[in-house]
Amino acid sequence: MPDTAVHLASGKVRELYALDHERLLLVASDRISTFDVILPTEIPDKGCILTGLSAFWFARSCHIVPNHVLALRDDGRSLECRRLEMLPVEVVVRGYLSGSGWNDYLATGSVCGHELPPGLVESARLPEPIVTPATKAATGHDDNIDATAAAALVGAARWAEAEAVALALYDFAAAHAHARGIILADTKFELGLDQDGTLVLGDEALTPDSSRFWPADEYSPGRPQPSYDKQYVRDYCEALGWDKTAPGPEVPDDVVGGTRARYVEAFELLTGIRFDAYLADPQVVLG
Numbered sequence: 001m002p003d004t005a006v007h008l009a010s011g012k013v014r015e016l017y018a019l020d021h022e023r024l025l026l027v028a029s030d031r032i033s034t035f036d037v038i039l040p041t042e043i044p045d046k047g048c049i050l051t052g053l054s055a056f057w058f059a060r061s062c063h064i065v066p067n068h069v070l071a072l073r074d075d076g077r078s079l080e081c082r083r084l085e086m087l088p089v090e091v092v093v094r095g096y097l098s099g100s101g102w103n104d105y106l107a108t109g110s111v112c113g114h115e116l117p118p119g120l121v122e123s124a125r126l127p128e129p130i131v132t133p134a135t136k137a138a139t140g141h142d143d144n145i146d147a148t149a150a151a152a153l154v155g156a157a158r159w160a161e162a163e164a165v166a167l168a169l170y171d172f173a174a175a176h177a178h179a180r181g182i183i184l185a186d187t188k189f190e191l192g193l194d195q196d197g198t199l200v201l202g203d204e205a206l207t208p209d210s211s212r213f214w215p216a217d218e219y220s221p222g223r224p225q226p227s228y229d230k231q232y233v234r235d236y237c238e239a240l241g242w243d244k245t246a247p248g249p250e251v252p253d254d255v256v257g258g259t260r261a262r263y264v265e266a267f268e269l270l271t272g273i274r275f276d277a278y279l280a281d282p283q284v285v286l287g
């Protein structure tokens with residue numbers, strides 16, 4: 001555990017430490033949560049996969065927005081970063097209709113105030129990517145809101161800036177992923193302000209925990225898509241008839257293995273770097 005660091009908080013996945021006034025250490029555990037419940041079983045190496053992928057994207061997206069990374073530690077799961085004042089809004093970008101976006105569309109024909117064409121099917125590609133803000137509710141669930149509500153929370157000019165940054169990040173990452181056979185269906189960014197009031201990208205970015213990645217060759221709208229994320233675990237838990245309240249079920253070895261394999265596959269496809277090589281020297285993702 002970190003030297004003189006002071007433990008600040010435990011998220012569902014990350015432990016937060018203060019290194020000093022300006023610097024935080026974000027340590028990604030191997031915990032996995034489904035339906036906002038942390039499961040008792042861990043997925044080996046998951047924290048390293050998330051941290052490595054985030055560091056990969058942070059290193060390549062500085063031309064779009066500055067980010068909070070100061071250093072990637074050699075354990076592969078710890079990120080030293082600048083302490084930000086996080087915006088109270090999660091900035092979600094959707095290029096495809098899935099998850100809560102699909103549910104909202106079914107109910108209302110729109111998503112977070114974006115009116116969409118009628119007749120779209122589940123997993124349909126949207127005419128253009130949309131930003132769908134959400135607030136972090138105390139329960140752990142995220143509540144979708146519209147742009148007016150987001151602007152009320154952070155200020156209109158700041159919200160416009162956040163939207164533009166998020167769309168540019170999405171376009172950049174979706175193009176990168178597409179060239180590697182992966183659809184970036186949607187993704188969530190967390191932005192904050194540094195001491196100068198500059199908008200900075202924080203948290204994790206473009207990982208399977210914050211994004212839906214779909215294998216492009218299996219893409220078939222009109223149904224849910226197979227994906228490189230927790231879907232495998234979620235399907236297992238749902239098949240048990242679990243009521244989605246804590247405590248979550250233990251997950252058997254084969255489901256753990258299958259989930260780990262999906263996370264590793266996403267890492268290797270997106271980065272073009274072998275996960276073994278990352279574990280041997282995490283700095284390879286920064287190059």
Ligand SMILES: Nc1ncnc2c1ncn2[C@@H]1O[C@H](COP(=O)(O)OP(=O)(O)OP(=O)(O)O)[C@@H](O)[C@H]1O
Nearest residue numbers: 010011012013014068081082083084086190202203
């Ligand atoms: N640079 C930063 N400065 C301050 N806070 C940050 C920074 N980067 C990330 N965070 C915060 O650290 C936490 C990361 O922990 P984690 O992802 O495990 O939490 P979570 O389960 O998503 O949400 P919660 O914190 O509500 O439990 C988030 O609350 C995130 O907003």
Ligand SMILES: [Mg+2]
Nearest residue numbers: 011012013203
């Ligand atoms: Mg988080």
